[in-house]
Amino acid sequence: MADxxxxxxxxxxxxxxxxxxxxxxxxxxxxxxxxxxxxTEIMSEGERHGFMYRLNTGWAARSRRLxxxxxxxxxxxxxxxxxxxxxxxxxxxxxxxxxxxDVTADRIDHKTALHLLTTNGAVAVRLAFQxxxxxxxxxxxxxxxxxxxxxxxxxxxxxxxxxxLRRIQLVDEAEPSFTMPLTQQQIGDHTGxxxxxxxxxxxxxxxxxxxTCQLRRVTIHDVPRLAELARPLxxxxxxxxxxxxxxxxxx
Amino acid sequence: MADxxxxxxxxxxxxxxxxxxxxxxxxxxxxxxxxxxxxTEIMSEGERHGFMYRLNTGWAARSRRLxxxxxxxxxxxxxxxxxxxxxxxxxxxxxxxxxxxDVTADRIDHKTALHLLTTNGAVAVRLAFQxxxxxxxxxxxxxxxxxxxxxxxxxxxxxxxxxxLRRIQLVDEAEPSFTMPLTQQQIGDHTGxxxxxxxxxxxxxxxxxxxTCQLRRVTIHDVPRLAELARPLxxxxxxxxxxxxxxxxxx
DNA sequence: CGTCGGCTTGAGGGAAATCAAACGATGTGG
DNA sequence: CCACATCGTTTGATTTCCCTCAAGCCGACG
Numbered sequence: 001m002a003d004x005x006x007x008x009x010x011x012x013x014x015x016x017x018x019x020x021x022x023x024x025x026x027x028x029x030x031x032x033x034x035x036x037x038x039x040t041e042i043m044s045e046g047e048r049h050g051f052m053y054r055l056n057t058g059w060a061a062r063s064r065r066l067x068x069x070x071x072x073x074x075x076x077x078x079x080x081x082x083x084x085x086x087x088x089x090x091x092x093x094x095x096x097x098x099x100x101x102d103v104t105a106d107r108i109d110h111k112t113a114l115h116l117l118t119t120n121g122a123v124a125v126r127l128a129f130q131x132x133x134x135x136x137x138x139x140x141x142x143x144x145x146x147x148x149x150x151x152x153x154x155x156x157x158x159x160x161x162x163x164x165l166r167r168i169q170l171v172d173e174a175e176p177s178f179t180m181p182l183t184q185q186q187i188g189d190h191t192g193x194x195x196x197x198x199x200x201x202x203x204x205x206x207x208x209x210x211x212t213c214q215l216r217r218v219t220i221h222d223v224p225r226l227a228e229l230a231r232p233l234x235x236x237x238x239x240x241x242x243x244x245x246x247x248x249x250x251x
Numbered sequence: 252m253a254d255x256x257x258x259x260x261x262x263x264x265x266x267x268x269x270x271x272x273x274x275x276x277x278x279x280x281x282x283x284x285x286x287x288x289x290x291t292e293i294m295s296e297g298e299r300h301g302f303m304y305r306l307n308t309g310w311a312a313r314s315r316r317l318x319x320x321x322x323x324x325x326x327x328x329x330x331x332x333x334x335x336x337x338x339x340x341x342x343x344x345x346x347x348x349x350x351x352x353d354v355t356a357d358r359i360d361h362k363t364a365l366h367l368l369t370t371n372g373a374v375a376v377r378l379a380f381q382x383x384x385x386x387x388x389x390x391x392x393x394x395x396x397x398x399x400x401x402x403x404x405x406x407x408x409x410x411x412x413x414x415x416l417r418r419i420q421l422v423d424e425a426e427p428s429f430t431m432p433l434t435q436q437q438i439g440d441h442t443g444x445x446x447x448x449x450x451x452x453x454x455x456x457x458x459x460x461x462x463t464c465q466l467r468r469v470t471i472h473d474v475p476r477l478a479e480l481a482r483p484l485x486x487x488x489x490x491x492x493x494x495x496x497x498x499x500x501x502x
Numbered sequence: 503c504g505t506c507g508g509c510t511t512g513a514g515g516g517a518a519a520t521c522a523a524a525c526g527a528t529g530t531g532g
Numbered sequence: 533c534c535a536c537a538t539c540g541t542t543t544g545a546t547t548t549c550c551c552t553c554a555a556g557c558c559g560a561c562g
Binding site: 504511512519521523528529530 | 533535538540542543544547548549550554557558562
């Protein structure tokens with residue numbers, strides 16, 4: 001798949017380098033295909049873990065559990081993402097990475113990755129870019145959690161997945177619709193809401209004919225109106241770039 | 252100052268490389284000392300901006316403004332931080348960087364930085380590390396905004412600053428206390444609360460003799476009890492590492 | 503056929519938002 | 533030197549969004 005579709009926000013002059021980095025890393029990782037079942041923890045909080053991964057198929061999540069049972073899903077990984085890059089620099093994992101579905105991933109030794117980072121410019125770009133891209137998405141979520149209400153958060157949640165899945169061709173464009181393996185509890189843990197409230201707001205989205213989120217499948221009935229709801233949470237890029245599929249407002 | 256103190260969470264074997272990267276970048280930046288007044292926007296939302304910066308003195312913030320006036324301060328930069336690394340990979344700035352005080356910073360051309368990233372292993376480590384460290388702090392904030400109440404958020408806010416300022420020796424250890432130039436409005440914009448609520452909760456912290464936050468100065472009266480409040484929001488590192496000054500719970 | 507995980511709905515309560523206004527410093531210009 | 537404006541802080545009254553508690557529902561699966 002073309003990097004320009006996968007990384008639409010990057011400076012175009014970096015694309016060839018990025019592609020080379022992806023390939024070099026892929027070669028370094030190819031020896032170590034891994035398979036995890038849904039529910040497995042790939043790495044745990046506090047653990048020393050010597051690998052990063054490239055997610056090939058399935059969904060995974062970075063999450064943290066508080067001592068009193070509260071839980072937050074910090075980020076969601078989709079195929080193509082590098083997982084655990086940050087941790088290559090740290091002594092231990094600050095949070096867990098768990099499989100939301102069955103997962104296949106390629107494993108890369110931290111030592112190998114760090115060696116490539118310092119000796120191979122393209123890999124350096126690829127790794128730094130993954131960190132930058134994670135950070136950009138995280139920034140958007142911080143806005144959402146800090147300043148948006150439940151409706152905006154869920155609209156944004158749906159559209160962010162829609163956009164990311166489109167880029168890796170996992171959306172059925174007809175409807176449009178896509179599979180979405182999170183339970184309502186997990187959606188709540190990601191959006192900072194309770195399961196009860198998630199349920200109510202999703203019902204509202206359904207009743208207003210904006211989007212249906214049932215049976216592990218999301219169907220978006222009205223992209224522009226949904227995007228209107230989530231609009232405050234998009235950064236300037238996404239607002240002005242309907243071609244990313246994030247904000248398909250009429251031109 | 253020793254990197255080991257400034258970057259306490261990093262893998263020790265990376266420290267020398269990190270230090271070299273810092274130095275190389277510093278040399279690349281030294282030609283371009285910049286001075287900004289409090290309130291200035293170093294870069295704006297949507298702008299094409301060709302530089303990243305190393306903050307030397309003063310405070311700055313990454314923030315985003317929504318169309319209806321809501322505002323979120325995504326991150327706070329303190330002396331020593333690299334600002335705008337992420338944007339080196341993107342076509343435009345998704346959010347603004349504004350000066351909370353008068354600021355001095357060294358400017359680095361994106362092209363130079365990207366060139367060094369690909370040709371100089373130590374710089375690659377330094378840049379990737381800055382991104383990873385930003386991301387780690389952001390992860391902590393996501394937990395806070397998603398799952399913590401106002402009291403926990405403000406306790407965490409104060410202790411996070413305390414820890415970071417300690418490492419760069421900007422804390423008066425006697426009390427302990429430190430200058431903190433944010434207005435209550437800005438604290439609210441960072442913690443996802445309204446100014447009114449920030450005020451009430453700060454009053455509560457003061458009345459319970461935990462911390463005073465007045466006249467641009469924070470004084471912590473009882474570090475352990477404050478840390479007890481914020482404890483859920485620390486990652487495993489910080490919880491177990493009283494020497495970082497983040498969690499000074501009795502051993 | 504029972505039970506288990508996830509979804510759905512209702513009733514009541516609470517944390518934080520909103521609306522509104524006053525207070526205190528600081529600065530400024532007549 | 534005092535009126536006056538500005539900016540940040542403080543406090544009160546009211547509202548609302550979301551949480552908590554509780555219970556029923558539905559499909560899957562042993």
